[in-house]
Amino acid sequence: xxxxxxxYILDLYRSPLNKGVLEHYTHKLHGHNAxxxxxxxxxxxxTDNQVREVSFEGVGCALCIAGASLTTEKLKGLTVxxxxxITIEELYQWLGLExxxxxxxxxxxxxxxxxxxxx
Amino acid sequence: MEDKVFTIRExxxxxxxxxxxLDSGASSLTPEVVLEAMNIYYRxxxxxxxxxxxxxxxxxxxEYEGARVKVAEFIGAxxxxxxxxxxxxxxxxxxxxxxxxxxxxxxxNIIIPVxxxxxxxxxxxxxxxxxxxxxxxxxxxxxxxxxxxxxxxxDDNTSIVVIGHISNVLGTIHxxxxxxxxxxxxGALCIVDGAQAVSHIPxxxxxxxxxxxxxxxxxxxxxxxxxxxxxxxxxxxxxxxSRNGGDMVDYVNLENIEYxxxxxxxEAGTPPIAEVIGLARxxxxxxxIGWNYVQFHEQDLVQYxxxxxxxxxxxxxxxxxxxxxxxxxxxxxxDNIHTHDVAYLLAKENICVRAGQHCASGIAQxxxxxxSTRATFGIYNTRQDIDRLMQALDKIYAKFQ
Numbered sequence: 001x002x003x004x005x006x007x008y009i010l011d012l013y014r015s016p017l018n019k020g021v022l023e024h025y026t027h028k029l030h031g032h033n034a035x036x037x038x039x040x041x042x043x044x045x046x047t048d049n050q051v052r053e054v055s056f057e058g059v060g061c062a063l064c065i066a067g068a069s070l071t072t073e074k075l076k077g078l079t080v081x082x083x084x085x086i087t088i089e090e091l092y093q094w095l096g097l098e099x100x101x102x103x104x105x106x107x108x109x110x111x112x113x114x115x116x117x118x119x
Numbered sequence: 120m121e122d123k124v125f126t127i128r129e130x131x132x133x134x135x136x137x138x139x140x141l142d143s144g145a146s147s148l149t150p151e152v153v154l155e156a157m158n159i160y161y162r163x164x165x166x167x168x169x170x171x172x173x174x175x176x177x178x179x180x181x182e183y184e185g186a187r188v189k190v191a192e193f194i195g196a197x198x199x200x201x202x203x204x205x206x207x208x209x210x211x212x213x214x215x216x217x218x219x220x221x222x223x224x225x226x227x228n229i230i231i232p233v234x235x236x237x238x239x240x241x242x243x244x245x246x247x248x249x250x251x252x253x254x255x256x257x258x259x260x261x262x263x264x265x266x267x268x269x270x271x272x273x274d275d276n277t278s279i280v281v282i283g284h285i286s287n288v289l290g291t292i293h294x295x296x297x298x299x300x301x302x303x304x305x306g307a308l309c310i311v312d313g314a315q316a317v318s319h320i321p322x323x324x325x326x327x328x329x330x331x332x333x334x335x336x337x338x339x340x341x342x343x344x345x346x347x348x349x350x351x352x353x354x355x356x357x358x359x360x361s362r363n364g365g366d367m368v369d370y371v372n373l374e375n376i377e378y379x380x381x382x383x384x385x386e387a388g389t390p391p392i393a394e395v396i397g398l399a400r401x402x403x404x405x406x407x408i409g410w411n412y413v414q415f416h417e418q419d420l421v422q423y424x425x426x427x428x429x430x431x432x433x434x435x436x437x438x439x440x441x442x443x444x445x446x447x448x449x450x451x452x453x454d455n456i457h458t459h460d461v462a463y464l465l466a467k468e469n470i471c472v473r474a475g476q477h478c479a480s481g482i483a484q485x486x487x488x489x490x491s492t493r494a495t496f497g498i499y500n501t502r503q504d505i506d507r508l509m510q511a512l513d514k515i516y517a518k519f520q
Contacts, residue, residue, distance in 0.1 A: 005464070005518060014455075014519075036459045037475050037483075037490045059489045061457035062519075103463065 004097055005062065013062035018055045018072035025053075031113030033105050038064040042072070042113045051078050054114070061106050063099070068110035070094045075114060084115055124416060127408065128499050139470040139504045144287055144315060144448050144477075144495030146337045149401070153341060156400035157393045167389055169366055183392055186399035187382075193402045194313075194332065195323030196349055203348040203385045204395050208314040209238040211333040211348030214385070215310060216242035217361035219279065222308075225251040227278040230307075232257040233481035234264045234286045239312035239333075240481065243281055252278065259485055263291050263439045270301045277307040284316035284332075288479050288493065289438030290448030292320065299328040308354070314338055318497065319417060319446040321410050330354055336394060340497075341401035345394035348385075355381050362387040405498075413498055420447045423502050424494075427509045433516055437482075437491055447496035450477070453512075456519045458490045461512070465492075468511045 025043040032039050040058030044051060054072040074094055075083055091111055092098045099107050128134050130150035140148060160182065166175035168183045184199075191199040205211040223229075229252045231243055247254050253276075257269040264286065273280060280302045285292050299309035313322060313334040324332045331354070336345040350358070360367060360378065364387035370377040378384040405413065425441045428434050428451075437450045453461060462474030475490040476483045483490055494508060 005460070010519065035475065038459075039489065059457070061459040061463075063460075064457075106459065 004099065004103070006097070009062060009066045009095070009097075012066035012069040016056075016065050017069040019057065019069075020055050021057060022053050022055045025055075027117050029113050029116050031058075031109045031116075033060075033064070033109055035102070036061065036106065038106055038109050040064070040068055040109060040113065042068075042110060044075075044114065044117060046080060046117070049080050051075050051080065051083060056110055060109065063103055063106040064109050067091070067095070067107035071110040071114065080117065083117065086111060086115070123408075123412060124499065124501055128501075130404075131499050134499060137469055139468075139507045141494040141496060141500065141504065141508060142471045142473050143318075143497035143500075144338070144493065145473050146343070147318060147340050147497050148499065149342060149397075150340055150404055152404050153397045153401045157342065157397045160393050160396050168392055169383070179392060182396050182399075183390070186395045189399040189402055190347055191349075193322070193406070194317070194347075194349060195325050197325050198352055200381050201349050201352050201355065203350065203382045204390050205333075205346040205348050206344055206391065207335040207337065207346035208312060208333050209335075209346075211346050212238050212310075212312060213242045214348060214361050215331055215333065215350070216246045218358040219308070220246060220250055221359065222357070223250050223252055223278040226253075227276050228253040228255050228274070229278055230255045230257060230269065230272055230280040232264050232269060232282055233259065233485050234289065234479065235281065235283055235481065236287050236312060236314070237478045237480070238314070239281055239283055239310075243279070256481075259482075261439060262437065262486075263289055263443060264293060266294060266297070269298060273298075273301050273305050273307060275305055277302065277305050279308045279310060281310045281312070283312040283314075284322075285313075285319070285446055285448070286438065286479070286482075287315045287448070288450045288477050288482050288491065290315075290445040290450070290495075291438050292316070292444050292446065295329055296327045299330070303328070315446070315448070318405070318413075320414065324349055336398040336401065339398070339401055340405060341398040342391075342394040345391045345398050347398075352381070355385070358385075360384050360387065364388045408498065416498060417447045417496060420496050420500060420502070420505065421445065423505055424449055427505060431509070431512070431516075434512065437486070447500070448493065449495075450491040450493040452488060452491050453516060453519075456515065458492045460519075461492045461515055464515045464518075465508070465511050468507070470508055470511055472508075 022043040027044040029042045038060035043055045045053040054075045056068045131148045164175045164178040166179045168180040187202045188199045190202045302309040308330040310331045311329045317334045318339045332349045337343040367384045367387040369379045458474040473493045
């Protein structure tokens with residue numbers, strides 16, 4: 001079986017971090033992967049140009065949910081400028097693995113969605 | 120009889136690469152004889168049809184028109200002129216929805232089962248929007264289309280009833296004859312999407328009594344890019360072509376147009392000639408194998424899948440239980456494992472399945488699921504393919520526990 005489904009990825013899928021709706025969110029953003037059905041909402045609480053709290057809700061594959069767990073965890077405390085500059089390579093560093101093909105979209109959905117915050 | 124499948128598989132060299140191909144519902148593989156028929160066209164009589172006053176063009180025209188006769192015979196049409204070649208089922212359904220705009224009026228309704236593939240839903244929704252038709256959706260009962268509710272919904276204001284002959288997710292076979300009969304008592308048309316049916320069960324449009332029947336070649340062991348729109352002749356006579364261009368007019372000057380006879384008037388432009396020739400060859404090939412064998416073999420696969428599923432309570436098959444009449448199309452879900460993870464991990468074992476909503480989002484929506492994993496079988500699949508699938512599913516299930 002494929003090695004991108006490592007135990008910690010599956011753990012993040014089974015017990016996701018930051019799952020739920022923030023009580024005092026300032027931004028609610030929708031992300032969707034049309035060809036595989038990953039469908040999530042990102043909640044951000046931003047004050048003074050700084051991300052205070054992050055959470056997500058929704059359904060997706062193991063890679064999408066693991067990606068959302070780690071992304072929401074890492075965004076806390078960042079400035080909005082830094083949030084917008086995070087690259088896919090940084091995401092891969094957090095995850096400890098790289099993706100290819102259609103799975104890139106799954107794992108990066110939460111990040112790409114959060115980066116829509118100023119639009 | 121079991122040995123025959125191995126002879127059939129020789130027509131598909133791609134299967135030799137340890138491939139378990141379980142996505143024939145999306146697109147079936149193409150046998151060598153079909154590729155050869157298209158090769159012969161390209162190599163020895165490659166020319167346009169209906170136009171050239173030379174031998175090659177005449178030969179191409181004979182083959183192309185011969186394909187029309189072959190298709191008509193295959194689906195039990197009364198006249199070859201009722202066969203219109205298209206780019207595929209989606210193309211045919213879009214054409215039909217455009218052309219029927221002149222036959223509907225504000226305040227009428229159109230009946231659409233939620234089980235429909237987007238190709239047999241979105242163009243009708245667009246027709247409804249343009250012509251102010253009320254849409255009546257028909258829902259599921261006990262996991263399958265509620266056919267009684269569909270019959271009951273047809274009323275004096277119904278203009279069109281659309282229905283898939285076989286659901287592309289549930290694999291269930293619908294009683295389209297009964298639907299057509301009820302539609303006709305109310306003066307409505309019955310339009311059938313046969314994309315999932317034509318390679319699995321014998322078709323007789325005249326016996327079914329429907330008004331239009333649409334399918335693709337590429338799910339029928341034929342090439343991509345070709346399809347068939349069959350419409351009853353007296354309905355065709357009332358329709359104005361939705362596509363205009365070359366080869367569909369008899370006489371044209373800067374003021375006037377006289378359309379060519381049926382069916383040429385509905386086939387504007389150069390059609391997919393090689394693909395039409397390939398389609399006729401695919402049909403021939405299937406007929407040589409014979410419906411008895413096709414149905415016997417595929418129903419054997421259905422029974423074997425059920426046996427295997429019954430050993431795995433964590434596999435939840437959509438579309439009713441074992442008693443439900445179906446083709447070898449199995450969409451399933453596994454609790455707490457997303458369909459894309461399943462399909463991805465199966466792909467790593469060289470097993471091709473489809474994951475997601477299968478272009479039929481209505482089913483996922485009413486069942487409240489994000490999607491399903493779908494294994495669909497063709498005439499070349501074997502019990503060994505099912506064993507490979509089940510062994511791989513066991514590993515995936517174990518991994519996620």
